[in-house]
Amino acid sequence: MTVRERKPEWIRARFPGGERYMELKRILREGQLHSVCEEARCPNIGECFNAGTATFMILGDTCTRACGFCDVTSGRPQALDLLEPFRLARTVERLGLDYAVITSVNRDDLDDGGASVFAACLRAIRQRLPACEVEVLIPDFEGNWEALRTVVEAQPVVLNHNTETVPRLYRRVRPKARYSRSLELLARVKQINPAMTTKSGVMVGLGETVEELRQMLTDLRAHDVDLVTVGQYLRPSPKHLPVERYWHPDEFAAIAEAGRALGFRHIEAGPLVRSSYHAGEQQRVAALG
Numbered sequence: 446m447t448v449r450e451r452k453p454e455w456i457r458a459r460f461p462g463g464e465r466y467m468e469l470k471r472i473l474r475e476g477q478l479h480s481v482c483e484e485a486r487c488p489n490i491g492e493c494f495n496a497g498t499a500t501f502m503i504l505g506d507t508c509t510r511a512c513g514f515c516d517v518t519s520g521r522p523q524a525l526d527l528l529e530p531f532r533l534a535r536t537v538e539r540l541g542l543d544y545a546v547i548t549s550v551n552r553d554d555l556d557d558g559g560a561s562v563f564a565a566c567l568r569a570i571r572q573r574l575p576a577c578e579v580e581v582l583i584p585d586f587e588g589n590w591e592a593l594r595t596v597v598e599a600q601p602v603v604l605n606h607n608t609e610t611v612p613r614l615y616r617r618v619r620p621k622a623r624y625s626r627s628l629e630l631l632a633r634v635k636q637i638n639p640a641m642t643t644k645s646g647v648m649v650g651l652g653e654t655v656e657e658l659r660q661m662l663t664d665l666r667a668h669d670v671d672l673v674t675v676g677q678y679l680r681p682s683p684k685h686l687p688v689e690r691y692w693h694p695d696e697f698a699a700i701a702e703a704g705r706a707l708g709f710r711h712i713e714a715g716p717l718v719r720s721s722y723h724a725g726e727q728q729r730v731a732a733l734g
Contacts, residue, residue, distance in 0.1 A: 453691050455716055456677065500546040500582070500721040501536075503529055503566060504559040508550035510621045514609070514648065516681035517550055525555070530562065534569035537577060544725030545570060548582035553621075558584055560592035564599035578602040580644075580724050588626050590633055597637045603672070603728050604634050605644040607720050608665065611657040618651055618686065632668040642710075642731065644672035646720030651678050652689040655696075662704050671710045672731055675700055676718035692716070 502517075505526070511519040537545050547566055552559040560583075567579055580603040586592040597604065612624035627645075634643050645665055649658060658675075665673055675697065680688050697714040704712030710731040713723070 452679075453693075455694050456679070456691065500548055500724075501533055502548050502550065503533065504549040504552050504562055506550065509553040510551045510619075512609075512619050512622075513686040514618055514651070514678055514681075516685065522550070522552060522554060525559075525562065530565040530569040533566050534573045537570050538573045542574070542577050544578050544580070544728070546580045546582060546721045546724050548721070549584065551584045551621075553587060556589075557592040557595065558586035558589060560586060560589070560595040563596045567596075567599040567601060578725070578728070580605060580721075580728065582607065582646075582720060585622060585626055585630055588629075593630060593633060594637055597634055597641060600638075601641075603642045603644050603724070605646065605672075605720060606630050607646040608661065609646070609648055610651055611653040611661050613657065614651055614653060628664060628668045631665070631670050635669045642671045642728065643669065644674075644720070644727075645670050646674045646676070648676060648678040649692050650688045650690055651686060655700075658700065659703055662700075662707055662709075666707045666709060672727055673704060673709055673712050674718050674720050674722070674727070675704075675712070675714035676720075676722075677716040 505522045506518060507522040508515070508517045508519045509522060533547070547563065549559055549563065563581055563583065567581070570577055570579055579601050581596060581601040582605040583593075583596060585606065606627060608624065608627045609622075610618045615622060615624050631643050631645060634641055647658070647661060653661075662673065677692055678686075678688060680686065694716060697716065697718075701712050701714040704714070711727050713727055
């Protein structure tokens with residue numbers, strides 16, 4: 446018998462349900478689209494879907510990597526769906542969004558890692574709904590900087606790439622990624638377009654120390670990252686990495702204060718914070734200064 450892990454009282458999220466939740470699920474299915482909210486079992490799915498927002502996941506639902514924290518299916522992906530950008534844009538228009546977030550699985554099987562599809566999605570949304578701002582949460586493209594340029598030149602309002610965890614834990618948490626490569630990617634965005642807003646997301650609870658986390662935030666600022674999110678890692682299933690500890694809300698508040706002192710334009714930190722949670726609000730707060 447599997448014993449269900451008991452979480453602290455501050456880890457509470459709305460149970461998925463309600464008319465708006467079901468409506469958004471139906472719209473996604475009709476558009477043959479995926480959301481990272483569903484695929485990664487995000488704890489905020491009930492709140493976000495009931496608010497009519499979702500983080501769209503392109504390039505299929507199968508990832509070429511198998512990170513120890515992630516519940517997205519890994520394996521051999523299917524062929525590219527060339528109509529996906531148009532279906533995505535139609536769905537964004539149907540929902541009447543003023544801010545959309547697009548992420549993807551890792552597609553290391555593709556020469557450009559799927560960068561051209563990100564760009565096509567940005568162009569398609571802009572054509573159908575010019576007022577909608579689009580944030581992208583991209584993979585590392587295995588260090589293919591021309592692929593990165595393809596996405597940057599498609600002009601997302603925010604370019605997000607998650608560093609996820611401290612460098613000491615990369616081999617266990619993100620075995621196919623490299624901390625230095627993720628930092629370089631974020632720095633190169635500014636080299637291509639100095640005015641572009643960059644963002645990164647971090648998880649805690651995997652065994653990092655407070656000092657390591659503070660150093661990671663220092664590294665991100667040193668690479669000119671503007672926005673950062675810090676949230677609690679929650680184990681999707683018993684086959685995934687265990688939670689080493691749950692950070693208390695007061696610790697998140699201290700990390701947020703440390704981030705503000707480092708000069709981030711905005712930092713959001715809390716037990717249920719995710720990189721795309723309240724993304725539009727984060728961007729607007731940062732834009733105000």
